[in-house]
Amino acid sequence: MRGCARHFLVRAVAAASCLAWVGCEIRPNPDLLKSMESEPAGDGGPGLTINVPEVVAEVNGVPITRLAYQSALQRTLFVLQSRGQPIDMPQSELFQRVLDQMVFQELVHQEAKSRPSEGVEEIVEERIAAARAQAGSDEQFEKLLAEREITLESLRDAVRRQVVVERLVQDELVTKIQITDEEIQSTYDQNRDQFVVPERVRASHVLISVQEGATDAQRQEAFAQAQALRQQVLGGADFAELARANSGDKTTAERGGDLGYFTRGQMVPTFEAAAFALQPGELSDVVETRFGYHVIKCVDRKAPELLEFNDQLKQAISTRLVQGRLQEMLPEYASQLRAKAQVATHLDLSELIALEEKARQSGAATGTAPQTPVPGGGEPAAPATGSGAAPAETLPPPPSTPAPETPAAPPGA
Numbered sequence: 001m002r003g004c005a006r007h008f009l010v011r012a013v014a015a016a017s018c019l020a021w022v023g024c025e026i027r028p029n030p031d032l033l034k035s036m037e038s039e040p041a042g043d044g045g046p047g048l049t050i051n052v053p054e055v056v057a058e059v060n061g062v063p064i065t066r067l068a069y070q071s072a073l074q075r076t077l078f079v080l081q082s083r084g085q086p087i088d089m090p091q092s093e094l095f096q097r098v099l100d101q102m103v104f105q106e107l108v109h110q111e112a113k114s115r116p117s118e119g120v121e122e123i124v125e126e127r128i129a130a131a132r133a134q135a136g137s138d139e140q141f142e143k144l145l146a147e148r149e150i151t152l153e154s155l156r157d158a159v160r161r162q163v164v165v166e167r168l169v170q171d172e173l174v175t176k177i178q179i180t181d182e183e184i185q186s187t188y189d190q191n192r193d194q195f196v197v198p199e200r201v202r203a204s205h206v207l208i209s210v211q212e213g214a215t216d217a218q219r220q221e222a223f224a225q226a227q228a229l230r231q232q233v234l235g236g237a238d239f240a241e242l243a244r245a246n247s248g249d250k251t252t253a254e255r256g257g258d259l260g261y262f263t264r265g266q267m268v269p270t271f272e273a274a275a276f277a278l279q280p281g282e283l284s285d286v287v288e289t290r291f292g293y294h295v296i297k298c299v300d301r302k303a304p305e306l307l308e309f310n311d312q313l314k315q316a317i318s319t320r321l322v323q324g325r326l327q328e329m330l331p332e333y334a335s336q337l338r339a340k341a342q343v344a345t346h347l348d349l350s351e352l353i354a355l356e357e358k359a360r361q362s363g364a365a366t367g368t369a370p371q372t373p374v375p376g377g378g379e380p381a382a383p384a385t386g387s388g389a390a391p392a393e394t395l396p397p398p399p400s401t402p403a404p405e406t407p408a409a410p411p412g413a
Contacts, residue, residue, distance in 0.1 A: 051348065052066050052069070052070075052347065053066065053346045053347070054066050055346060056069045056099060056345065056346055056347045057099060057102070057103055057343065057344065057345040057346060057347070058342075058343070058344045058346075059103055059106040059107055059110065059341060059342075059343050060110060060341050060342050060343075061342070062106060062110070064099075064102050064103065064106060068102070069098070069099065069102065069347075072098050072101075072102055073094075073095070073098050076094075076098055090353075090356045091352060091356065092349045092352045092353045092356055095347070095349055095352070096347075096349060099345065099347055103338075103343055103345070104334050104337075104338075105165075107334070107337040107338060107341055107343075108165050108168060108169070108337065109161055109164065109165055110341075111168055111337060112164040112165050112167060112168035113164060115164070115167065115168060115171070117164065120160060120163050120164060120167075121160075123163050124156055124159050124160050124163055127159050127163075128152075128155065128156065128159065131155075136251055169326070172333065173326055173329050173330075173333060174322060174326065176329075177322050177325045177326065177329075179318045179321045179322060179325075181314075183321060184314050184317045184318055184321070185309075187317050187320075187321065188309055188313070188317060192306060195306060195307040195313070196304050196305065196306050196307070197263075197302075197304060197305050197306075197307060198263045198264065198304050199263065199264070199276075199301070199302065199303060199304050200261040200262065200263050200301070200302040201261065201262060201275050201276055201278070201298060201300070201301050201302075202258075202259070202260060202261045202262075202298075202299040202300040202301070202302075203259050203262075203275045203278070203296050203297060203298050203299055204239060204240065204243060204252070204256060204257035204258045204259060204296070204297045204299055205243070205247070205249070205252065205257050205259060205271075205294045205295065205296045205297070206226070206229055206239070206242055206243045206246055206247045206257055206294065206295045207247050207248045207249040207291060207292055207293070207294050208222045208223075208225045208226040208229075208246070208247075208248060208292050208293045208294075209222070209248030209249075209291060209292040210222045210291070210292035210293065222292055222293050223286060223288075223293050225246075225293075226286045226292075226293035226294070226295055227286050229242055229246060229295055230283065230285075230286060230295045233283055233295065233297070234283065239256070239257065239283075239297050240256025240257060240258075241256070243256050243257030244256055244257075248291075248292060249291075257297070258299070261300075261302065262275075264276065268289050268290065268291075270287055270288065270289050271287060271289050271294060271296070274287045274294075274296055275296050275298065278296065278297075278298035279298060279301070280298050280299060280300050280301060281297075281298065282297070282298050283295065283296070283297050284296040284297075284298075
């Protein structure tokens with residue numbers, strides 16, 4: 001899924017957020033606590049076990065459970081790792097920030113629930129419908145839910161929570177932010193390098209799919225089929241018709257194999273390298289990826305270009321500036337909510353902090369950097385529901401954690 005600018009493509013963004021619940025959550029893992037043990041000390045002594053209670057925090061009497069906390073922690077790590085972001089903080093700080101974010105999200109959610117809810121269900125259903133459309137078909141949408149062990153009702157609950165929080169943030173914070181035309185112009189003028197669209201290629205492809213675990217004979221047969229199709233195109237056959245009749249990428253097959261324009265980094269490396277090596281009208285050799293064998297035709301190329309300073313870009317810049325202001329306002333807003341709430345946290349990290357300090361001092365003495373273990377692992381799966389159901393994704397905490405941007409799906413994905 002490609003990210004879109006808010007305001008102009010609200011429905012598309014809502015659908016992406018909705019599907020993000022399907023694709024980026026972590027199934028609660030009862031064995032995760034085992035990974036919340038620090039490594040043994042360098043002298044071979046025993047490591048420190050972090051005692052995580054059944055309820056890690058209570059927000060106005062609503063519990064944030066250990067299972068929800070584990071899921072949030074795993075999801076945070078999963079997102080950071082998938083984005084290639086290093087975890088450059090002590091383990092204790094990561095643990096605390098994830099908990100703080102969950103508390104903040106619960107505070108915001110409780111505050112949001114006290115507000116009028118007219119129209120919420122209509123918005124929830126619109127977003128579910130948009131997610132179905134973005135999945136490609138009802139069948140594919142149901143398959144995604146089943147693969148992640150998510151019920152439609154749990155997805156509705158997650159989206160409903162998101163909608164009410166968005167309303168609160170809009171009413172309480174965003175409406176107080178004013179962005180002037182001068183600020184928008186200045187942002188554009190001073191950051192022109194950020195508004196350059198990189199080199200793009202428009203390509204079509206035919207995919208001969210190869211299933212995981214295929215035998216050598218099956219792979220050779222698929223390669224031979226792709227090679228034969230390539231020869232047909234070279235002999236004058238219509239590429240689009242061959243794609244419609246033969247491609248295993250059913251989404252693009254309906255469009256004659258057309259992938260549209262894409263930039264570097266959006267496709268799997270071998271596919272990208274082959275596509276960007278072509279000039280318009282040229283045909284690639286058979287290209288192998290984990291999805292199978294492709295024949296690629298370059299349709300068009302576009303050189304890098306500066307985005308025109310039009311109304312759509314002005315709105316996108318304004319949205320970015322609003323988001324920046326919003327992040328500046330959140331700490332104060334969080335303090336206000338916490339001041340009038342009853343919040344009790346039960347996660348004791350004092351022993352871990354002491355161990356980390358000892359490791360830092362030891363590292364300073366020896367000239368080596370201490371290696372703080374970070375619990376990881378986990379697989380994408382269903383979101384937790386109920387209290388703490390909106391797990392942390394990025395740090396510091398936003399009021400409603402945005403869905404992670406997923407790279408454009410490679411051909412055949």
